[in-house]
Amino acid sequence: MGSSYNQSVSILVQGIVQGVGFRPFVYREAKRHGIVGYVINTPDGVRIEAQGAHCTAFMDALQKNLPERARIDSFVIAKREPMDCREFEIRESIEGEGNIAIPLDTALCPACQEEMDDPHNRRYRYPFINCTDCGPRYTILQIPPYDRVRTSMKNFTMCSACEAEYTDPASRRYHAEPISCPQCGPQLKFLDNRGKAIAGDPIELAVSLLKAGKIIALKGLGGFHLMCNATDDAALGELRRRKHRKGKPLAVMFSTLEQLETYAEITDDERSLITGAVKPIVIVKAKAGSNLSPQVAPLIDRLGVFLPYTPLHRLIFERIDFPLIATSANVSDEPILIRTDEIVNRLGTVVDGILSHDRTIVNALDDSVVQIAQGKVVMLRMGRGFAPHTIALPNSLSGSILAVGAHQKSAVALGVKQNMILSGHIGDLGSVEADSYFERSIQTFKRFYDSEPSLYISDLHPTYSSTRYALTQKRGHDTLQHHYAHILACMAEFTLNEKVLGFAYDGTGYGDDGNLWGGEVLIADTHSYERIGCLKPFALLGGDKAIKEPRRIALSLLFESYTLEEVMELKSPTTEAFLPHEIRTLHHMWVKKLNSPMSSSMGRLFDAVASLGGFIQSLDYEGQGGMIMESFVDESMMEPFEFSVLNGEIDLSGMVKHIIVLASATDSKRIIASRLIATVEAIIRFFATMHPELPIVIGGGVFQNHALMSRLYRSFGSSRFYAQRQTPINDGGIALGQLYYEIHNTKEKNER
Secondary structure: OOOOOOOOOOOEEEOOOOOOOOOHHHHHHHHHHOOOOEEEOOOOEEEEEEEOOHHHHHHHHHOOOOOOOOEEEEEEEEEEEOOOOOOOOEEEOOOOOOOOOOOOEEOOOOOHHHHOOOOOOOOOOOOOOOOEEEEHHHHEOOOOOOOHEEEEEHHHHHHHHHHHHOOOOOOOOOOOOOOOOOOOOOOOEEEOOOOEEEOHHHHHHHHHHHHHHOEEEEEOOOOOOEEEEOOHHHHHHHHHHOOOOOOOOOOOEEEHHHOOOOEEEEHHHHHHHHHHOOOOOEEEEEEOOOOOOOOOOOOOOOEEOOOOHHHHHHHHOOOOOOOOEEEEEEOOOOOOOOOOHHHHHHHHOOOOOEEEEEEOOOOOOOOOOEEEOEEEEEEEOOOOOOOOEEEEEEOOOOOOOEOOOOOOOEEEEEEEEEEEEEEOOOOOOHHHHHHHHHHHHHHHHHHHOOOOEEEEEEEEOOOOHHHHHHHHHOOOOOOOOHHHHHHHHHHHHHOOOOOEEEEEEEEEEEOOOOOOOOOOOOOOOOOOOOEEEEEEEEEEEEEHHHHOOOOHHHHHHHHHOOOHHHHHHHHOOOOOOOOHHHHHHHHHHHOOOOOOOOOOHHHHHHHHHHHHOOOOOOOOOOOOOHHHHHOOOOOOOOOOOOOOOOOEEEOOHHHHHHHHHHOOOOOOHHHHHHHHHHHHHHHHHHHHHHHOOEEEEEOHHHHOOOHHHHOOOHHHHOEEEEEEOOOOOOOHHHHHHHHHHHHHHHHHHHHH
16 A cells, blocks of 8 residues: 555454553544544454555554553454545444453553642542553453443542543543542542441551551452551561461562562562562562561562552552551452452451442452563463453354363463453362352353353363363363363463473372373373373372371382381481371371372472471471472572483482482582472473474473572573463463363364
8 A cells, every 4th residue: 555645444453452542542643644534442352444645654653652551462454445534533432242352450650650649630649540551440340342331430420520531532541441530539448347437537547557567458459458567577477377377478568669679689570570560469589687577478588579559559658668468368268359348257357457448349350470580471370460361363263162270279261252361360269259259250251252152171170169160061061181281371372283392290180090190291282192201100198188298298208219117217307207106107008008199290299308308397388398498499509319211200219319318418408409400400301302303381380480490491491492471380371271272172173
């Protein structure tokens, strides 16, 4: 097309293009290029009808100058008949079947921050200030497309001043759906832990409790936070006692980057994430010697840190000078709570007061948790600002498919039209509350995309709540092996469709042979896999009890390498954790295979090494052993432990014997932790050398280990090495892998 005459084009843009200021951006670019026509939100995306002499330049600008939180997945241009119009306008949205990437919640932007700090601005210190660049999106959306009448803001009638901004295409708040001000917007309230309103300034009341060492619940974007003084041992101890959270690390919110940097060592990449448009929780290295309570992250040297991302959080920090614990308000690993009455009924004995407001949270969404390894993002929990995550497909699906994920770190994924959509973190299933929220999340996806799945796919494990749910739906149903799904999740993120060498390392997954897998080496593509390697299976003495007590797993490894008499004589942190008669009883169980399921799990192996090396004998939370060992890793130590591979089975008995010798040596913890990481890398290299033609794909919770991921990126980063970055590398990504499998195989079935 030339630029010397009028062109008429129709453009369909798909991606994250609603709720991010995309239409005002299109309007401004149209005015700048002398384009007439209109832009409109539709169920299929944003449609632009454009006419003018500079259409080509206009279309280039649309793709190059995007708003920060916008993302274009497809940009389809078609010629059209000339239009009879003299200006460019933004038209009202069309409601209908959804096929769009959902707009994502964004942290307070600099422009709004400047306004709320200005005493002469009408939104001075307003706790709900927002614009098209920031504020709630998915968490207040009832059904797309994203317009005010389809959000929980429909309950607040705009005042004339807000309406003037909302309808002015030149305003930063043009169609900012949550727009409001102190005269017409949501209001704060402060309540006691029984739900009774307390008179006074809600923020002052909350601050006074925090200064007094008390615990409050604060209503954020996607749910409530539990907050207390992060430097106060007594407050932390009380929070852990009341919440029954003995040792699991707690996230810390800091008032400013400058304050944060006095407590943690951060890299440039970590700084960009911490200060960016989302402000997730970022796992970083803690500085020694700070006044942060040791109860924040017991026995580990890494912290989950973040900055205030809502104006309300920021107003709290105006009046205190210490960092705050800001952890999800929930029971155990259940979903985050979003309603004040839930806080009163379920956490009334945990909190001393509740800072709430009357803007309804429609969709619960936890804070995202990420870390950086060698400059690469590792997604640990996908939530606020990142979820739901949409991946565009090259071809449209004929029907819709729902993948229901795993049991822990639950998430679901929907395949509809030309999209794969992965939900945010739901929680661990198995409780009434978690299972109910899991089902509500599925209903939300069905509503958002006006989709009734014709096919469900679940984990192979028959007792998972997600599997049982899929079986009750009276639709087509497939199952998929857990570790194969881990590999496919990574393939889905990178849209790989070739044979790969996959390493699936996690705590537990149901294997094809009925045993517990978790240290698997697979050659896989989108249709099938071959298990070419695994850890030599070992016994979990006492079944589930062994998962809480790694000393039991370590003892079974000792029984594999030594006689009972030799074990009784060993000077080992593991044997010292038992009484002699307990060792004999467990040996009897091991010999008779009584309540001793076999496992090839790399996660359980990490636990066993944590016991053998004297790091920890009983766990407060899953993965604790690996996290404690990570603190001791010396990156300069490159030598792996001895291992052998026979018919694909990885025998680490040599490592076990070597650790027994090392455990009594000076500096043993540094040596054991460092060489374990080197051993995992050496195992991967062993199989990669056997299959140099295949790209390496990894997945599973073991790869949440920062020291391990840093080493793998250093070792394999220049080769075809794939690890998830935008989606969870742990079980939170399982649903995506299940969906990717079903998309490829349903298509093939249909073609046959």
